[in-house]
Amino acid sequence: MKKKKEKFPIRLYEAMKHELREHKSSFIIYNILRFLVICMMIFEILNRSYESAFLCVLTLILLIIPSFFQVALRIEVPTVLEITILFFIFAAEILGEICNFYSIFPFWDTVLHTLNGFLTAAIGLSLVQLLNKSDKLLFQLSPLFTSIVAFCFSMTIGVIWEFFEFGMDQIFNLDMQKDTVIHTISSVSLNSSGENIPIIIKDIQDVTVSGKDLALGGYLDIGLIDTMQDLLVNFIGALVFSILGFFYVKNKDKDSVIVKLILHRKDKDKDYLSY
Numbered sequence: 001m002k003k004k005k006e007k008f009p010i011r012l013y014e015a016m017k018h019e020l021r022e023h024k025s026s027f028i029i030y031n032i033l034r035f036l037v038i039c040m041m042i043f044e045i046l047n048r049s050y051e052s053a054f055l056c057v058l059t060l061i062l063l064i065i066p067s068f069f070q071v072a073l074r075i076e077v078p079t080v081l082e083i084t085i086l087f088f089i090f091a092a093e094i095l096g097e098i099c100n101f102y103s104i105f106p107f108w109d110t111v112l113h114t115l116n117g118f119l120t121a122a123i124g125l126s127l128v129q130l131l132n133k134s135d136k137l138l139f140q141l142s143p144l145f146t147s148i149v150a151f152c153f154s155m156t157i158g159v160i161w162e163f164f165e166f167g168m169d170q171i172f173n174l175d176m177q178k179d180t181v182i183h184t185i186s187s188v189s190l191n192s193s194g195e196n197i198p199i200i201i202k203d204i205q206d207v208t209v210s211g212k213d214l215a216l217g218g219y220l221d222i223g224l225i226d227t228m229q230d231l232l233v234n235f236i237g238a239l240v241f242s243i244l245g246f247f248y249v250k251n252k253d254k255d256s257v258i259v260k261l262i263l264h265r266k267d268k269d270k271d272y273l274s275y
Contacts, residue, residue: 012071015272019067022270026082033090034063040094052098059093070266071273075130080260081122088115102178109178113230116161117154117237119261124153125245126263133265147246154238155231162227169223177223181216 021027041056066082069075077085092112095101101108128149132140141149165176183204190199204219214220241261248258268274 114233117234121154121241125150143250151242158234
């Protein structure tokens with residue numbers, strides 16, 4: 001028994017190598033992105049930006065996650081989905097955080113959250129499909145409930161991510177929930193009578209804190225608008241895929257584009273961990 005446990009890490013390592021090389025296109029993309037991340041990490045270390053360097057290390061780990069799950073859970077991730085996930089990780093961590101695309105391109109965060117809603121709905125639907133095909137399951141979900149579960153799974157992931165951003169901002173004073181400059185506020189806290197009637201202040205052009213003008217051209221909303229926009233576009237992405245997924249499951253259309261985004265069980269000859 002002890003001997004088998006010692007061999008498992010080696011088997012897992014060998015299985016990961018086979019998995020990474022299984023699909024030529026995703027393997028090429030993986031190596032290109034890994035090379036770019038390593039170059040960025042070296043650059044950040046030379047500039048003594050160790051926080052960014054750590055983020056590069058985290059990105060390198062995230063890039064192998066799709067292959068790890070394929071090996072560990074014995075599932076097959078379609079090449080299109082795998083490449084999309086790899087680009088998503090690179091766009092979010094390297095381009096978004098380190099290269100500051102979130103500030104340079106205001107739409108960057110919106111696009112990524114929309115794509116996240118779409119992809120996580122695909123994963124949610126895939127999980128239901130895998131369960132529906134299991135001999136151990138005593139019931140099967142209808143196409144409608146399958147799409148509802150996929151939608152709920154995607155929204156749950158989106159909410160958990162916003163919890164994470166909020167926690168990082170509160171504990172480490174980061175700004176993952178990006179602030180928004182607004183020109184109108186409405187709050188009952190400004191009502192000196194204590195009534196539950198909001199006081200509205202319009203056309204805010206400047207805000208002074210402790211005698212210092214913030215020079216923002218308006219009032220600073222602390223993360224709420226960003227969070228709600230992220231959840232809204234996640235909702236849109238999840239809804240779009242759930243509708244497409246409903247018709248895919250209902251019609252069992254094997255030629256549907258959805259097939260390229262659905263996980264399925266590995267064939268025995270591609271279960272590298274069992275070798």
